[in-house]
Each structure stands twice: as C-alpha cells, then as structure tokens.
Amino acid sequence: MSPVQKKESAPKSVVVCFGIGALLFAGFAVAYALDLGTPVLGATIGGGLAFIALGLAIWSQLIDDKEPEYVEERNVGPSPEEEFDTFHEALVTEPVPRARVLWGMFGLSMTALGGAALFPLRSFYPSEGGNPDDLLTHTAFAHPRHRHLVTEEGVLIKPDDLEIGEVLTAFPSNYDTRVAEGATLLIRVDPSDLQLPAGRETWAVDGVVAYSKLCTHAGCPVGLYAQESNQLLCPCHHSIFDVLRGAPCIEGPAPHPLPQLPLGTDPDGYLVARGDFSGPVGASWWGYPA
Amino acid sequence: MSMLHRPGKQLLRTSLRKADDRLGFASVGKTALSKIFPDHWSFMLGEIALYSFLVLVVTGVYLTVFFEPSSALRVYHGHYAPLNGQEVSGAFASTVEISWDVRGGLVIRQAHHWAAHVFIGAIVLHLCRIYFTGMFRKPREMNWVIGVTMLVLAILNAFAGYSLPDDLLSGTGLHIFYTIEEAVPWLGDWLAFLTFGGPFPGRYIIERLYPLHIFVVPALLALLITLHMGILIRQKHSHFAGPGRRDANVVGSRMWPSYALRSMALLFAVAAVCVLAGGLAQINPVWVWGDFKSSTITSPSVADWYIAWIEGALRLWPPTEFHVLGFDVPTQFWPAVLLPGLTFGLLWLWPWVDRRITGDRGTHHITGRPREAPVRTAIGVAALTFYGLLLLASGEELLVEWSRWPIGTIRAILRTAVLSLPWVTGAIAYWLARSLQRSKAEGALRLSAAQLRPRHGEQQQELEEHEEKEIRKTGPVPAAGLTPYEPAEHSGSVSGNGGPVESDGDRSLSEETFWLKRGPKERR
Numbered sequence: 001m002s003p004v005q006k007k008e009s010a011p012k013s014v015v016v017c018f019g020i021g022a023l024l025f026a027g028f029a030v031a032y033a034l035d036l037g038t039p040v041l042g043a044t045i046g047g048g049l050a051f052i053a054l055g056l057a058i059w060s061q062l063i064d065d066k067e068p069e070y071v072e073e074r075n076v077g078p079s080p081e082e083e084f085d086t087f088h089e090a091l092v093t094e095p096v097p098r099a100r101v102l103w104g105m106f107g108l109s110m111t112a113l114g115g116a117a118l119f120p121l122r123s124f125y126p127s128e129g130g131n132p133d134d135l136l137t138h139t140a141f142a143h144p145r146h147r148h149l150v151t152e153e154g155v156l157i158k159p160d161d162l163e164i165g166e167v168l169t170a171f172p173s174n175y176d177t178r179v180a181e182g183a184t185l186l187i188r189v190d191p192s193d194l195q196l197p198a199g200r201e202t203w204a205v206d207g208v209v210a211y212s213k214l215c216t217h218a219g220c221p222v223g224l225y226a227q228e229s230n231q232l233l234c235p236c237h238h239s240i241f242d243v244l245r246g247a248p249c250i251e252g253p254a255p256h257p258l259p260q261l262p263l264g265t266d267p268d269g270y271l272v273a274r275g276d277f278s279g280p281v282g283a284s285w286w287g288y289p290a
Numbered sequence: 291m292s293m294l295h296r297p298g299k300q301l302l303r304t305s306l307r308k309a310d311d312r313l314g315f316a317s318v319g320k321t322a323l324s325k326i327f328p329d330h331w332s333f334m335l336g337e338i339a340l341y342s343f344l345v346l347v348v349t350g351v352y353l354t355v356f357f358e359p360s361s362a363l364r365v366y367h368g369h370y371a372p373l374n375g376q377e378v379s380g381a382f383a384s385t386v387e388i389s390w391d392v393r394g395g396l397v398i399r400q401a402h403h404w405a406a407h408v409f410i411g412a413i414v415l416h417l418c419r420i421y422f423t424g425m426f427r428k429p430r431e432m433n434w435v436i437g438v439t440m441l442v443l444a445i446l447n448a449f450a451g452y453s454l455p456d457d458l459l460s461g462t463g464l465h466i467f468y469t470i471e472e473a474v475p476w477l478g479d480w481l482a483f484l485t486f487g488g489p490f491p492g493r494y495i496i497e498r499l500y501p502l503h504i505f506v507v508p509a510l511l512a513l514l515i516t517l518h519m520g521i522l523i524r525q526k527h528s529h530f531a532g533p534g535r536r537d538a539n540v541v542g543s544r545m546w547p548s549y550a551l552r553s554m555a556l557l558f559a560v561a562a563v564c565v566l567a568g569g570l571a572q573i574n575p576v577w578v579w580g581d582f583k584s585s586t587i588t589s590p591s592v593a594d595w596y597i598a599w600i601e602g603a604l605r606l607w608p609p610t611e612f613h614v615l616g617f618d619v620p621t622q623f624w625p626a627v628l629l630p631g632l633t634f635g636l637l638w639l640w641p642w643v644d645r646r647i648t649g650d651r652g653t654h655h656i657t658g659r660p661r662e663a664p665v666r667t668a669i670g671v672a673a674l675t676f677y678g679l680l681l682l683a684s685g686e687e688l689l690v691e692w693s694r695w696p697i698g699t700i701r702a703i704l705r706t707a708v709l710s711l712p713w714v715t716g717a718i719a720y721w722l723a724r725s726l727q728r729s730k731a732e733g734a735l736r737l738s739a740a741q742l743r744p745r746h747g748e749q750q751q752e753l754e755e756h757e758e759k760e761i762r763k764t765g766p767v768p769a770a771g772l773t774p775y776e777p778a779e780h781s782g783s784v785s786g787n788g789g790p791v792e793s794d795g796d797r798s799l800s801e802e803t804f805w806l807k808r809g810p811k812e813r814r
C-alpha cells in the first residue's frame with residue numbers, strides 16, 4: 001500500500017455509536033458496583049445495546065448504498081426421475097427376505113414399548129390418592145372430623161362473629177387450607193330476607209349462609225361481595241350469584257348455583273356443617289353427576 | 291495505521307487457512323457468504339422471534355441460578371419488608387428475592403418476561419405475514435406446520451413460566467387451566483389429577499412445570515427452529531414480485547457483507563428493547579399480587595394477551611351444560627377446549643384447506659399479495675377480528691369502567707360483535723381485495739372512489755384488456771405473483787434447477803451463482 005494514497009476515514013457516526021455503547025456498558029459496571037437500582041442498570045445496558053444496534057444499522061446502510069442487488073438461482077425442485085429412482089432403490093434393497101414382516105414385527109414391538117412407557121405416567125397421581133370422580137364429588141365436610149368451620153388461622157366461628165352484611169372465608173377444621181375444595185364463604189344477612197330453595201329452610205343459622213367459594217364455571221374463588229345487592233361476583237369471568245336465593249348464577253357463564261353447605265351449631269354454639277355441600281364444588285367435568 | 295492493520299489481517303488469513311487445511315470449507319463458505327436475502331422488512335419478523343428466543347435463553351439461564359422450583363413452605367428474609375419473616379412457598383420467596391435482593395435480578399426477570407411477549411408477538415405477526423402472502427403453499431407446507439407447532443409451544447411455555455412464581459394471579463390462572471383440563475372429553479378428571487398430582491392445587495405443580503419450562507419445551511423449540519431454518523436454507527427465501535424476480539430465483543442482498551450486519555443490528559435492537567423494558571417498565575410485580583392461596587383472588591384478574599382470547603371466550607360463552615349418554619358436557623368445554631383445539635387444528639391444516647378452496651396446487655416462491663386471494667384474505671381478516679374481539683372481552687372490566695354500562699350490557703354487545711363483526715370486516719376485506727385487483731393500485735389507500743365502485747360488463751372487460759395490453763408491452767414482467775411456473779413434474783422437462791426458467795434477458799448471466807444485476811437497488 002502506497003503511503004501517498006490518501007486513506008478514507010471510518011464513518012464517524014458508526015464509530016461514535018460503538019463508542020457510546022462501550023461507555024454505557026462501562027456505566028453498567030459502575031451502576032452495578034454502586035447498586036444504583038433497576039432503572040439505571042436497565043438503561044445503561046439496554047442503552048448500550050441500542051447504540052450497538054444503531055451503529056450496526058448505520059454501517060449496514062452504508063454497505064447497502066454501495067452494494068447492488070443480487071440474483072441467485074433457486075436450484076431447488078424435484079430431483080431428476082432417474083436420480084430419485086436410484087435413491088428409492090437403494091432404500092428398499094432387501095438383503096434378507098421378507099423384510100416387510102420383520103419391519104412389521106419391529107413396529108409392533110415399538111408400539112408395545114410406547115404403550116409400556118405410558119404406565120409410569122400413572123405415578124403422577126398415585127393410586128392411594130383415590131378415584132378422581134369420588135374426590136371431585138365430595139369435600140372434607142363429608143367427614144365428621146372436618147365438620148367444624150374455622151378461619152384460616154384455625155379459630156372456631158360463632159354466628160355472632162359476623163355482623164349483618166359481613167363475609168368471611170372459612171375452612172373445614174383439621175384440614176389443609178391450601179386445598180381448594182374446602183374454601184367456604186360465610187355471609188350473614190337479615191334472616192327475613194332469605195328466600196332459600198325448598199328443603200333448605202334450615203340451612204342458615206341466624207342469617208349466616210355458607211356457600212362454596214369456588215365458582216362453578218372455572219374454579220376461581222368468588223372473591224367479590226356486593227353488600228347492598230347481596231350478590232357475589234367472580235373476578236375471573238364475571239358470573240354473578242344471588243346470595244339470598246341459594247346462590248344461582250343470575251348473570252354470566254357459570255352453569256350451576258354455588259353449592260350450599262347446611263349449617264348448624266355444636267353444643268357450644270360454634271358453626272358446623274350438617275353434611276356436605278349441596279353439589280360438587282368448583283367446575284364441572286364429564287363425570288359430573290346428573 | 292496500516293502497520294497495525296496488516297498483522298491482524300494476516301493473522302485472520304493464517305488461522306482460516308489452518309482451519310481450511312483440516313475442514314476444506316472455502317467452497318461452502320463462499321456459497322454461504324453469498325446467500326441471498328430478500329430486502330423486505332416483513333422478512334425480519336421471524337428473525338425478531340429468533341432473537342427474542344436467544345434473549346429468553348440467556349436471561350432464563352441466569353434466572354435458574356436463583357429460582358427455587360419448590361412448593362414447600364419456607365420463611366422469606368429479605369429487603370421486601372411486607373413479606374419479611376413470612377412463610378411462603380420456595381418458588382414465591384425466591385422470585386421475590388430475585389426481584390428485591392439479587393442485584394440486577396429484577397432487570398433480568400423483567401427482560402425475560404418482556405422478551406416472552408416479543409417472542410410470541412413476533413411469531414404471531416410472522417404467521418400473519420405468511421398467511422396473507424400465501425407462503426404456506428407448496429413447497430412450504432412443512433415449515434408452516436413447524437411454525438404453528440412452535441407457536442403452540444411458545445404459548446404453553448409462556449403460560450408455564452408465568453405460573454412458576456406461585457403468585458396469586460398465576461395460581462388463579464393454573465386453577466382455570468385445571469378446570470379446562472377437567473373439561474377434556476372423558477379423560478378430563480384423570481388428566482387434571484395426573485397433571486397436578488391430585489385435586490387442585492395438588493402439591494407438585496411448580497416442580498412439574500419447571501423441567502418443562504426450562505428444558506423440555508426450549509429444547510423442542512431449538513430443534514424445531516433448526517428444522518425451520520434448515521428447510522428455509524434449502525428452499526431459499528420467497529420474495530415479493532418485482533422486475534426480474536421469478537419463482538426460480540431469489541433477488542436481494544448478499545449475506546456478507548450486507549445482510550449479516552443488518553441482522554446483527556436487529557439482534558441488538560431486540561435485546562435492547564427487552565433489556566430497556568426490563569429496567570424501565572414494570573411487568574408482573576408478583577410481590578404486589580402476593581403468594582398463591584387457592585381460597586383468595588386478586589381483582590381484576592386478567593391473563594396475558596396470548597391466552598387472554600381463551601379467557602374472553604370463557605366469559606362470553608353462555609352457560610350451556612347438558613347430559614348426553616351418561617356424560618355431562620361441561621360448559622367450559624366449548625370455549626376453552628374445543629375453540630383452541632379448532633383454532634390450532636385449522637392452523638395446522640390450513641395449507642391443505644387453502645388448497646381445497648383455491649384449487650392451487652402449484653409451487654410458489656413469489657409471495658402473493660393479499661388482493662390476489664380475496665377469499666383467503668377475507669377469512670384472515672375475519673379471524674383476526676374474531677380473536678381480537680375475544681381479546682377485548684378478556685378486558686371487559688375496563689370497558690365497564692370506561693362506559694359505566696352494566697356488565698350484562700357490555701357482554702351482550704361483545705357477544706353480538708363477536709358473532710357479527712368478523713362477517714363485516716371479512717366482507718370489507720374481500721371487497722377491497724377485489725377492488726385492488728381490478729385497479730392495480732399500490733395499496734388500499736391509493737384507491738380512488740371510482741375504483742371502489744363495482745364494475746360490470748363492458749366496463750370491466752375494457753379495463754382488463756387495457757391492463758393486458760400494458761403487460762404485454764412491458765414484456766414478461768412477473769406482475770404480482772402471477773408468474774407462470776411449471777414444476778418439472780408437470781412439464782416433463784427435468785432439471786435440477788427447479789424447473790424451466792423463462793427468459794427475461796438475464797438468462798445469459800446465469801452461469802454464476804449470483805451476479806450483479808442492476809445499479810442502485812429499489813428500496814422496499
């Protein structure tokens with residue numbers, strides 16, 4: 001290279017972009033060392049990446065301005081018939097007779113292997129767990145051991161613990177509160193307002209009614225209570241249930257009323273369930289009882 | 291300067307020479323460097339998906355170091371005061387630790403979440419581009435199927451990742467997922483119990499989602515990406531119609547030095563967007579939602595957009611439950627099992643459905659324009675309207691807040707809109723496509739009022755003749771994907787060159803793999 005020849009200088013904009021990128025990355029290191037917080041960390045490293053991107057984009061634009069458009073033949077398509085035949089022949093060569101039978105048996109054994117491989121999947125839900133249909137149809141309240149209603153902290157509840165218009169989430173006693181099925185809403189209303197379905201006249205105690213907290217649509221906890229209208233609203237898909245009339249769904253996609261729990265009191269005046277819910281709690285499935 | 295420069299160049303050459311001594315890659319390397327990439331922005335959507343996947347892998351690996359995939363309870367001790375000393379699951383505690391106690395952890399966690407949105411968003415836009423240009427047609431059916439499979443995997447993995455922190459919002463999402471599994475015909479309850487290890491919430495769901503989220507699905511995605519790109523390299527890119535562009539060639543920039551730099555710029559831009567968002571835009575602050583308890587819920591409870599359309603469908607579908615042959619057909623079966631099943635089933639099969647509709651069995655490498663297939667375009671626009679409205683329905687509460695109308699009214703409007711608007715937008719799309727086809731205007735906005743009016747009889751014929759003449763005058767310019775392309779199997783003339791190539795004056799130059807074509811290139 002002749003020293004007299006004047007050398008073109010590198011495009012300044014690209015140099016500056018990469019330079020700023022390097023500075024910002026160094027800034028990230030400083031920000032990390034000084035613990036300057038999430039926004040500074042993100043802005044320095046993200047900003048650095050952005051400047052690198054900008055530099056590369058300008059550079060590629062400069063190349064593009066000098067580069068023409070190119071054409072390439074596609075060179076893809078069906079192979080010549082002869083070549084294809086040779087390939088096919090090579091594939092189906094049978095040094096041992098009746099390969100079809102052998103491949104058939106091989107296929108059978110592989111199917112058996114696949115079938116066998118399904119069995120360990122059963123361990124994902126061990127058989128000690130019980131039949132899903134049974135578990136979905138009953139809750140812990142069906143067992144005498146769990147009949148008391150308790151708060152999340154395990155404290156027994158008396159009807160007078162609730163004011164009229166108050167709502168409380170209760171659980172079966174001696175039972176893991178993390179299991180969804182037991183979540184029960186206790187709501188105290190004016191007893192004279194109650195219009196429970198026939199046969200449930202005695203299911204409320206001093207105006208306290210108990211419904212499953214699980215929406216019958218997609219299992220979300222029915223977490224919102226409108227005190228003045230006595231309605232429960234599910235925040236997931238907005239089903240609305242009428243508390244005074246046995247919690248039928250009056251608006252929205254839920255197909256069943258919220259199952260009701262028959263309430264009573266023990267000799268000490270604490271709330272107990274006098275049996276299981278009026279129906280399976282939560283969403284329905286193909287085995288939902290008729 | 292030159293003294294500093296030359297030893298570097300010499301070193302590069304020597305090392306390449308040594309490598310070539312052992313691998314002999316110069317010929318393949320030369321071909322690779324001159325691979326042609328078409329110059330159109332819409333070809334970058336797939337690349338954005340690829341690069342956000344890289345961001346996901348890099349940020350994800352960092353997160354695995356600190357995340358504890360455990361449902362077991364432990365006490366959180368850290369900087370987030372409201373939770374300090376409380377007993378929560380290891381998954382939730384470690385997510386809060388990543389956010390509050392690991393320096394830089396929140397940037398990475400949020401960048402990971404934003405990158406997931408970019409990933410799925412880019413895949414969806416890429417899918418739309420392929421759909422509306424008809425590039426799922428022969429010979430690209432395989433890559434369409436692989437692409438749709440990757441979309442499904444991406445959505446499932448995003449949902450799994452969203453669920454891992456064991457926070458209140460994602461736990462509610464898992465409960466809905468459990469009830470959707472329950473609604474799978476006949477096997478539903480078993481499927482749900484096997485997934486969760488018992489009645490909801492089971493005990494091990496975090497432990498089970500973790501290997502799927504960090505290994506199984508990403509590995510599958512990596513495999514499918516490799517296949518997707520392998521097929522792309524073999525078949526070469528499709529390209530938009532233009533002078534000199536034919537089914538048998540591909541026109542664009544060379545990989546090196548042009549395209550590689552442009553693509554690297556895109557890689558850094560995608561990373562920059564994810565990291566900047568990760569540092570500056572809060573996403574999924576799980577400490578605000580709190581840890582998951584199956585008896586508690588946040589309000590509002592809204593899902594991430596890529597599954598929210600199912601949520602919207604769940605909200606709009608009226609309660610329908612009936613018994614048939616001793617089985618109960620759950621109401622959530624229709625919107626949450628059948629609808630997604632049909633959606634992805636139809637997407638998978640679309641190349642063959644489209645073949646039925648259009649009768650088009652030909653090989654295509656020139657991208658069609660939406661106007662060339664008015665029925666396909668109309669179906670696409672109608673589908674986008676349908677899913678868009680379902681997405682809107684998943685934000686019902688916002689509409690209620692904004693309009694102050696009761697939820698019942700909003701829902702009635704949305705139900706009507708979901709059932710009627712797709713027909714309207716589909717019809718408009720069909721009419722616009724037909725008008726564009728007739729007018730040869732560049733885009734919908736360039737159409738004049740006269741061109742929008744339906745034409746009949748002589749008028750139409752006159753127009754067509756006029757256009758035909760013009761095309762003849764300019765020679766066999768492949769106008770808008772109408773290039774006659776005879777695959778070798780039909781024409782009988784067999785060549786390894788992708789069938790006969792029409793002569794357009796450039797033929798004499800075809801000895802080289804590629805060659806200089808024109809002066810300054812046309813910008814798209």
